[in-house]
Amino acid sequence: MGYNKLAIIGNGFDIAHNLKTTYHDFYSEMPDDLKNDWETLLGEFKIEKDTWTDFEKMIDKLTNDWFYSSEGFFFSSANNEEKNTAKLEAKIDEINHVFNRLSEELQNYLTNENKKEVDVIPSVKKYLDTHTKAITFNYTDTANLYLNDTYHIHGSIKEDYIVLGYKLRVEHTGMPSEATSFFKSKLRELLNFKRYLVKLGLSPSEQEKYETEFFPHLERLFTGRGGYCFDYSEETMSLYQEHLNLTKEGFSVWQYFGEPKRQNLSLELEERMKKERCNQISEIINDYGEQNSFSTFPIVTGVKFEDIEELIIMGHSLEADEEIISEIIRSLTNLNRVKIFIYKGETERNIAVKENLIRSLSVSENIKIERIPYL
Template identity: 25%
Template sequence: MKKLVILGNGLDLNFGMHTSFKDFFDRSNNINKIKSLLNLYGKQNWYDMEDFIMRLSSTRPNGASMMTHPGVYQETYQKYVSNINFIRKNIIHYLKKEENELEIAHFSNNVETFLKNADSIINFNYTDAVTQAYNVSNEKIYHIHGSLKENFIILGNSNESLVEGIPKKYRIFSKPYLRDILDLRRYLSREKRYSRKNIQNIINIFKIYNIYNYTYYKLPPYFTNSKIYKILCELNDDYDENSKYFYDLKYMNFKAEHSFQLKEIRSLLLERQENVDILSPFLDYLHFNCFKPFKIRLPGLNKGKLTNIFPEDIEEITIIGHSLESDKEIIFDLIRSCVNLKTINIFKYNGNELKNLNTILKYNNLDHDLIINTVDY
């Protein structure tokens, strides 16, 4: 039986860190500028900031729907994008300082037990201070929205379904889009054979590709010919997806069974390009992910060696500090993908997290035969 733990900002708060959005507002050195940029007062947590970004992504400054007037997104873009980037940089600076200056830590035996027994951990936080304090191996932690250590964090729409229908090219704060960028950065960093300049060039190409073309079997027109398109369509017809976001056994088997076709696509694409130095690693990454949006590989350790934990192997999920107000799509997809899931443990704070969990389960028809336990910090 494999056990997965999901960590949210409530864990850092309970530990004694000041990581709420209100804390950031109250303590930031640039607080007046940030407040004037966003005009957000009294916000309590990260979800509120992400809710603001979600509304920014789907409405004009005057409140009109982007669906009604999609062309006016440019005025929103010009007004806010640089502001959000400024805030993101300030959040990184603030949280690094908060980690370094943590004075009083509140340890929990229950938290420690679940962290130590976890086979894999999904961390929605940008910080590592708490897991390090509990001596949890970083190798079994997946930072789903980036980390301070990487100097890259994702700040995006609170819930992707609420901006469905907005043209992709307008959804620059889409978390799936930003996770794609983060995963490419990690892939290039692991390879350790690209200069910083080349990495940035590759990422810039990928951003354009990602916005317009990163679907299940679509490539830019300048990449495609009839032969490539035929193979991509055949692969898509053969793929019976179980999880939208996670690397599962079905996806692994699909990749193995179609390795020849995937190599053929890469070769055909590469021979058509001129700037091979830039496009070769770009195509390597797409090939690695079957020319589909990447799947999250849950890390684990087996006799000290890094391995993958598959959703099909997970029988217990423990949620610590995540309110389940945001990121509902990916949490729902995870629970749905764990086809042998028997138990969900959830640490209680104010009761809303349990209510939100039950809503997710019931709305998606996942509330049958599951044991739900509440746990005190």
């Protein structure tokens, strides 16, 4: 099925369907002990909250500020390394414990919301047809009321895994990997691996086994070194370097979207390298890594952005996950129409911000933008 329309779906879409999925809805149902721990962290770093976008910014700020705060969790370790290293590790554990519980509670909360009966909205049904592909940033399956082909970019309740964390940023030199546990790109890579294991038809216990084995590779992917946890022999590395010199082929370039890329190696060299890898890692992890030359996977949505003529924004602020949204809009080279759905309570300023962002990012100059209320 070819698509010429793309719908980007955010939390406002669920709100329009009368699901209680705002940050305040979740916060009001949060267990008291978790709420106290969360408020303690917010007070410690003087953070205020209001929306899910603010919530993600809080995760970013908390995982960043404590590292360089006036408390000197990192830099003062030079004066008393043992004492301050322990303090650093304790702060990492504290923050990760709170975020892990928040993620678990949010998943439980949304699982209950997802069970509610939801009515189809006529205005939505009118614009979501068989030529529409949806990319949803929600964890619920509300969009499936209208479309059979919906890509959950951050996991879903159905998959029992959700991506909750902070967006792309430049990590400080020396930042421990444990302190980047809620980096969305890292969590999306784990999601992609989980989906790969599901496609293989593995049992839950087998999936858990391979996820545990994959974790060190995941951590290394998001360090300065990159790649997976294996090493080639000197002779093999020499042959590989000869290949690069002859073909001028470099490592796979990291990207948000597209198909996974593999290097074009000779059969002899490929078999030699695979044999050395599989002496160090399992074949399943090797096969997964091979698909993108042991780099991070791009997001494979199943839609050709250059074929899209109409963009539909349904309840997404465009501010959360701005780097991904920006990449999508820039890739829509034949875009000429945009429809922005407006839900009750949305401010004129928020709508104008979306319109201005779309115009500033689009490669097309004559885009027609239309506002449509949920009816």
